[in-house]
Amino acid sequence: MAEELVRMERISKYFGRVQALNDVTLSVQRSEIVGLLGDNGAGKSTLIKILSGALRADSGEIFLRGQKVEMRTTTDAIAHGIETIYQDSALVTQLSIARNLFLGREPVKSPRLFNRLDQKSMNKAAGELLRRVGITKNIPSTTPISALSGGERQSVAIARAMHFESDLIILDEPTNNLGVEETKGVLRFVRSARDSGHSCIFIAHNIYHVFQVVDRIIVLRRGKKVADYIDPKKTTIEEVEQIITGMALDPNS
Ligand SMILES: Nc1ncnc2c1ncn2[C@@H]1O[C@H](COP(=O)(O)OP(=O)(O)O)[C@@H](O)[C@H]1O
Numbered sequence: 001m002a003e004e005l006v007r008m009e010r011i012s013k014y015f016g017r018v019q020a021l022n023d024v025t026l027s028v029q030r031s032e033i034v035g036l037l038g039d040n041g042a043g044k045s046t047l048i049k050i051l052s053g054a055l056r057a058d059s060g061e062i063f064l065r066g067q068k069v070e071m072r073t074t075t076d077a078i079a080h081g082i083e084t085i086y087q088d089s090a091l092v093t094q095l096s097i098a099r100n101l102f103l104g105r106e107p108v109k110s111p112r113l114f115n116r117l118d119q120k121s122m123n124k125a126a127g128e129l130l131r132r133v134g135i136t137k138n139i140p141s142t143t144p145i146s147a148l149s150g151g152e153r154q155s156v157a158i159a160r161a162m163h164f165e166s167d168l169i170i171l172d173e174p175t176n177n178l179g180v181e182e183t184k185g186v187l188r189f190v191r192s193a194r195d196s197g198h199s200c201i202f203i204a205h206n207i208y209h210v211f212q213v214v215d216r217i218i219v220l221r222r223g224k225k226v227a228d229y230i231d232p233k234k235t236t237i238e239e240v241e242q243i244i245t246g247m248a249l250d251p252n253s
């Protein structure tokens with residue numbers, strides 16, 4: 001039996017007079033990879049920012065494993081096992097890989113030395129994590145993020161999400177500005193996330209990328225959910241494109 005991990009129920013959000021989201025309900029099962037598609041401005045980022053605590057909805061509710069939760073801040077969401085990877089990864093470029101991996105959750109040596117970071121154990125854990133996400137080049141974890149390529153930065157952000165055993169990993173256009181090999185790495189990660197029991201919400205401009213990795217597709221158009229439960233194995237890319245642009249209706253409705 002599929003188990004519902006997250007449910008966003010009847011979410012609405014205005015920015016001034018612009019209604020970014022209109023009564024959107026979205027659910028994600030455990031170990032499910034959901035693709036969230038829609039044209040620019042459809043409301044995708046707004047929806048996932050509400051789930052990740054970066055924005056508050058004007059109305060609607062969020063349930064985690066059936067329990068109603070409040071996502072007041074991104075820290076709340078992280079504490080609930082929801083990790084978000086944005087296009088720009090939200091990494092601090094001046095800080096090292098290791099510091100970024102543990103940002104806000106740094107291991108400390110002892111309670112007495114609270115706030116003194118345990119650099120050595122951080123660097124060691126960072127090295128192991130980087131190998132897990134496929135950075136095989138020997139990059140010292142003391143390297144600043146600014147010295148890394150786009151793909152390597154995304155890998156660091158992904159390593160962060162994996163390390164903290166997030167139940168739900170949200171990727172908002174993670175492959176923008178990435179090279180071919182780097183993109184492959186991100187797609188490989190999304191696939192492997194399912195195998196290790198994680199759930200994902202995957203937003204990407206490139207509909208081909210979405211088709212390659214997701215179990216199910218949801219489409220937003222101008223703040224409204226216009227399709228859900230699209231099975232990429234039974235639907236063509238052209239059909240989904242028509243739903244995105246409003247030329248066709250949800251095949252399941
Ligand atoms: N911080 C903001 N202030 C004002 N309007 C915003 C803000 N964020 C998003 N919007 C508007 O909300 C709508 C949805 O945007 P967004 O969620 O970013 O869409 P998507 O991610 O699908 O491209 C757009 O009309 C956008 O201009």
Ligand SMILES: [Mg+2]
Nearest residue numbers: 044045046172
């Ligand atoms: Mg967006």
